[in-house]
Amino acid sequence: MFYAILAYHVEDAIEALTPQEDAALMAELLKINGRLHAEGTLGPSARLGTTRDACTLRGPGDGMIIDGPFAETKEQLLGLYVVDCVTRDDAIAIARDLRRVNPTAVYEIRPILLFKPGVPLAEK
Template structure:
């Protein structure tokens, strides 16, 4: 089963890091990524760009583009991991590993149901 591990953080905290602090954090996270890749567990992962560069599409018809994320939150979605785990507890363990190196982040673990046109949904 695939799980998304969504990484939330107060964006200002990340932006306030020195280049050295940011590089050290990313090196720690990369060690986890490398281990998960070697185990065959890691799917796509990404560090998202700044929310100031984001936009949201909402509304009927063609919709309206709104600058930035729409949600009013203190924490922003700053990255994500896709992991392939047999059980939810395995995905939670991975999120705990990520949190050990980035303790001020919040990680949401959510099952993913893959959608491919013409292919039945997994688990259905």
């Protein structure tokens, strides 16, 4: 089963890192990515751009574009991983590895139900 591991963090804290601190953090995260890739577990992963560069489409009809994500939260979604794991516990173990490297981040683990037009979703 595929799982999304969504990485949340206080964006200001990440932006406050020096270039050297950020590079060191990313190097440690990339070690985990490399291991997961070698194991055949890692799907797409991405570090998202800043929320101030984001926009949100919401509302009826064609909708309206507003600046940034519309959320009253302390933490912002800053990245994501897609992993292919046999069990939820396996996905949680990966999130724990990521958290060991970046202990102030919050990781949400959510199953992904693949959508293919005309194909029913698999039964659990």
